[in-house]
Amino acid sequence: MKLLVVCQYYYPEPFRITDICETLVNRGHEITILTGLPNYPDGIVPNDYKKRKKRYEIINGVKVIRCFEYGRGKSKIGLFANYFSFSISGTIKALFLKEKFDAVFVNQLSPIMMSLPAIAYKYKFNIKILLYCLDLWPASLAAGGIKSGSFVHNIFLLISRWIYNSVDSILITSSMFNDYFINILNINSVKITHLPQYAEDIFIPKNQIHNKKNNYKYNFVFAGNIGEMQSVDTIIYAANELRNNENVIIHLVGDGSKLNDCKLLISELNLSNVRLHGRKAVEDMPKFYDMADAMLITLKSNEILSMTLPGKVQSYMAAGKPIIGAINGETKTIINEANCGMICDAEDYISLSKLILEFINSSNKLQMGLNAVEYYKSNYNKEMFIEKLENELLRLEE
Structure with missing residues (x-):
């Protein structure tokens, strides 16, 4: 299978998506990931990735395409700049991709907007998206201090509902996510399947x-x-x-x-x-x-x-x-x-x-x-x- 993976985080950042992609390559799949510049968790982009360096790499068989993003820094303003810079640059990059893939896989952590490049690519090539939900939005915002019912929360509720309804299938890491998708987000036409995470062999x-x-x-x-x-x-x-x-x-x-x-x-x-x-x-x-x-x-x-x-x-x-x-x-x-x-x-x-x-x-x-x-x-x-x-x-x- 020829698969486009979209996730804002990837190696050398410590996320399981790296192991998932490399395992799929070892099982005979052709994997390309659209990702950002490494800066998690310290919030600073290393010099090795600045000034357009290392925008295209092959790491253990995985083709890595990196999009511009601001380092998340230590402030909420820096964090939101980080979130939006990737979603914008990633969407532009996705629209200019010429290669056609069999499907798109979104490894969705925070923010939900990291899914936007996948949706842009879907509409360009008319292919389907599987989204793996690890962080529930906008619930994650509420847990971080933005109150449910507030203006900001309601804006992200609309964005999240649109994004989740724009994919073709959703995997959830916790069985409790299912009620939130159905009762709060009103996701009724998208297939939802429980798939808990695993641990790396190490x-x-x-x-x-x-x-x-x-x-x-x-x-x-x-x-x-x-x-x-x-x-x-x-x-x-x-x-x-x-x-x-x-x-x-x-x-x-x-x-x-x-x-x-x-x-x-x-x-x-x-x-x-x-x-x-x-x-x-x-x-x-x-x-x-x-x-x-x-x-x-x-x-x-x-x-x-x-x-x-x-x-x-x-x-x-x-x-x-x-x-x-x-x-x-x-x-x-x-x-x-x-x-x-x-x-x-x-x-x-x-x-x-x-x-x-x-x-x-x-x-x-x-x-x-x-x-x-x-x-x-x-x-x-x-x-x-x-x-x-x-x-x-x-x-x-x-």
Whole structure:
């Protein structure tokens, strides 16, 4: 299959779409991705990509076409400039593409406007679009502080409704997205299918899972974006509750808009039981997973956010790690169903600290990790994901 992929983010940015594209190439498909200039998460475009450099590349068999965009920076104005610059430049680039593809695949994170180049290409060549919804719009805006019903929210509600209705098929990462599409966005004529994310092979341990040998120090690891939505301050406040327990060390691995705020909070609380490791390359992450006795997950207490299933859940499970978190909705349901961790309500740092102590004293730690692996294999493994994605793409040609 000859496929055009549209996503604002791609390698060297740490998103799963890179692995998806390279896997499809290895399975015999011809893949071209229309993407932006790398700048996530630090918000700065590297010099290697400025002044029209590296606009066309071939990376591990994937043809990469890069469109102009402003670096997202650290402000909301910079973020919106980033969003709109890609959607405009990408749409212009799509209209001037001469090559014809069998279908278009949109890997839709934030913003929803990253889908516009795909729609422009669809109307030019009269081909179909499969959209994979990872961030629900305009719900993501509401979770970020723009109130539902406000002028800005209503504008993006109209834009989002039009974009979702303009594609031919939609894949959703969380089963809870379905109600929002039907009841809020009024998407009734587009086929919607549930396809949860998978974890890259690098997270799957090569050795059998064993009980912890050192029964003194316990390492708890949060890995991923440290932003407004992730509520990492909940973990830091929980660490403060545990400050006198020498058995507990908490590791934060990642970067994001709230990293500096977290540093300040750790300093203000004078915590010695929290380690900040910063952003690490994907290939460096397994060593942090390996050292973890359990992985941590948090999100803000928000009705819309509770619908999401963060991609780190699959990575945590694939690594065979118990999951401890303060999170609501879909994630809480999945972890309880898998019986692979301990979960309390979002933003409840006191309960989170108690769960960490309960985990340390539990005799069920090994079984939680084994349960995580089994649930991952049955529900989220990569082979299942790629086969289902291929089938959905091939249906577009029917």
